[in-house]
Amino acid sequence: MGLIFDANSDQQRRAFAERAVLRYWLRQPSIAARYGDKGRQRCVEDMLYTLVYLEAAVSTGSMELFRDYVTWLRSIFICFEIDVDDLTGTLETLQEIFIERGDFIQAEYLDDSLRLLDGMEDVPASRLTEDNPFGTMAEDYLSRLLAQDQPGATDLIFNAADAGIPISNLYMNVLQPSLREVGRLWQMNRVTIPQEHYFTAATKTIMSQLYPYLMRGPSGGQRLIATCIDGELHEIGIRMVCDVFTMNGWDAVYLGASIPVKEIVSLVELERPDVLALSVTIAPNLPKASALIGAIRSNPHCDGTKIMVGGYPFNCCPDLWRRIGADAFARDATSALTWANLRFPQTA
Incomplete structure (x- = not known):
């Protein structure tokens, strides 16, 4: 259950995505003027992502997994100022095609997300939560790397390690929530992909430099x-x-x-x-x-x-x-x- 197409058949999947996008565009004469040829190709790529997420959700029996993906996608539409009605129309068109094919499980997953679409969150909540004991440091780390101040972010983490803060606390309460927050900021169209990649690469470098602090405890044989x-x-x-x-x-x-x-x-x-x-x-x-x-x-x-x-x-x-x-x-x-x-x- 879950494989809409033959395994590893990108060609089948792309043909299906092209068909779904074409059907929706033919029903919306104004959409070509709004998005153009490049926009149409982007719609096909987005449809491909939707199909692979749908396959993953159905194959694992996880309707909530596809629902979470649609929530994320809807937020992207809102934050990047794309008409959410086009998302709704595209998903409805996709559901229609699945029903025609007799793929009723996939159609059911789409129906679930469509019913809940209007109530999904517009903007995800901050990943820097108030209950984080190192929240101020996490915000500082985030700000420094977004300003491309890798030396400053490195000093912040190493000063904390030198002060005796356990590396595990720095991982769980500073680096991890900051990474999640920069992902949220990209989703909100507030940082670019290069900024996000820089943030990740700098964090990997800082983690590698922390290895002298990873004092191994007594071996337990595990x-x-x-x-x-x-x-x-x-x-x-x-x-x-x-x-x-x-x-x-x-x-x-x-x-x-x-x-x-x-x-x-x-x-x-x-x-x-x-x-x-x-x-x-x-x-x-x-x-x-x-x-x-x-x-x-x-x-x-x-x-x-x-x-x-x-x-x-x-x-x-x-x-x-x-x-x-x-x-x-x-x-x-x-x-x-x-x-x-x-x-x-x-x-x-």
Whole structure:
């Protein structure tokens, strides 16, 4: 269930997206004048994203996952001053085509989002919440990097580390919420893609420079492999997980971003870790995560490894981790460590 097209068939998907956009545009004679040829191609690209998100949601049985995507998309329309009626019309046209094809599950998912569309939030709330004990520092860090002051942001973090603030606190309460906030600012059309990428790259550099502060605790004999699924490039969160585990006595190895399923399975079979921590930030990568988990479950040499997942889709859908066959879900690095220590107590 969930595959609208043949697996890996980008050509089929693009043809479908072209058909849906063309049908809607033919019904709205004024739309060509408003958006032009470049706008039409952009509509096709947006439709492709909508289709892959819909496939991911249906394949995992997560109607709320597609609903969250539509909420995000509606906010983009509003913040970039694009007519939300065009979003509604496009989704209705897509639903109509699915009904004609007999794809009633996909049509049901679209119907759910369309019914709730008017009540969805216009602008997402700030990720720098009032209950953050390091909120002022997080705001300062955000401001410095948005001003392209990487030396100043670096000094801010290193001064805090030198003052004895644990690295895990800096990760969870300064770096992580700041990254989420800059993503929100892009969604609101208040920062550019280059600014967002600069912010991410600078944060990665600062994290790398912090490694001398990652004092490893006494070894407890536990082993962790942390990685991103194939196609997943958002790696900072899982790097934080690996660092926090290392500081707490785990033998933790971070493989990197976008690691092929086969390679992950081979390494788990060879290394036999206690925990495989898997990061998925983009919902269309969920089928790959599910395939990886299935491959590990079917390999008798991987029997002892527990699989813990994390990332934005799991934060949105609390039971999603069960649907793809994982053993646990962690919202952040500290909760991941808590679960792992309970499941695998220190042996030394």
